[in-house]
Amino acid sequence: MRLIAENLGGERGGETVFSNIGFALDKGEALIVTGPNGAGKSTLLRIVAGLLPVAEGKIRFEGGGEAFPTAASASHYLGHLNAMKTALSVEENLGFWRAFQGEPALSVGEALETVALGGLGHLPFGYLSTGQRRRASIAKLLVTRRPVWLLDEPTAGLDKASEERFAGLMRGHLRDGGIVVAATHLPLGLEGAREMQMRVAG
């Protein structure tokens, strides 16, 4: 399993944000993308996820087999928004994504236990605090299986203990042969991860 980006270029509203970015990640490898605001970290992740068109270059995903033919189908995308409905309970939200996304992994209850939200599943998502919402959103990564995790500021709003727990989850994902691409300003606690510094195009 291999995620490859070649000479990737990204645009936002017709302006080039970055160009000539390349990386190749084998299973068990992580890439930490750092850089100042506006350097194009989120744009890069959205392009890899196929949510924005590729301005130049190519993204390939090899060895995914029938279940994961493309990079988009192999990816979990955790953006700034949590993709949860405030009117539904946490369990209903997670249950929906588990059923919709396919390739189910942990059950909703187990995933909530893993992010230390066990017992809060019956509450409407809107009642949770910012950090708890983020943790519920992280539980979304666990209920279905995807080899590639694309994480955009994943630890925003998390406390120290949750950050460490999340680092443990990422390490577990890498041990199981997963791939992590994370854009962040904060250290994520991943040893041996590759780093890529992005610069504001000028």
Place this chain on the structure above:
Amino acid sequence: MLALFLRDIRLSIRAGGGALTGVIFFLAVIVTIPFGVGPDLNLLSRIGPAILWIAALLACLLGLDRLFQADREDGSLDLLVLNGDRHMLALTVLTKCLAHWTGSVLPLVVAAPLLGLFMNMEPLGIGATALTLLVGTPAITFIGAAGAAVAVALPRGGLLISVLVLPLTIPVLIFGVSASYGAVADPAPFLQPFLILAALTLFLAVLGPLAAALALRHGTD
């Protein structure tokens, strides 16, 4: 897909879902008409089917702007697009349309016979109008989905959607109303306009979601 359908139905009946807004608006329009037109019972029963159809059309448009915007605002839309390889995006849109129709428009169709009484319509006319609404209103939702997808990025896209969609719904309105009249007025036929109405719905069930999926895929930023 079933999960998506059930989730959207649940959202439409929970607080802030807007399933009742459409029915109340529909009721308000129909109840106002006799005050404006006057107590001429023959006139009311003659314009009844048309008024029911126009009110239902406007009530349908009322909730359409939230069809994709709510999903976009909380990030769900990204994940729906991301899963496009597993669930073709057009089918996802179709499912959302069906859920929206069941949650917000079907109540209008159910309320229509009761409101037909306010317009002094005869039982046959009421039945025919309710039947044409049942068959014709999905077409409005499908056209509306394309409009909603185009305007998804605009903060106040509701009016724009109505302006975009209204001209396209005219054929549905024409055949819906003429089928309703055909059932009561003798020389006019019922079956032909009714079949064309059904054909319009089936045609738009394919075209609307395809167009909406295309707009959503290119509208993400």
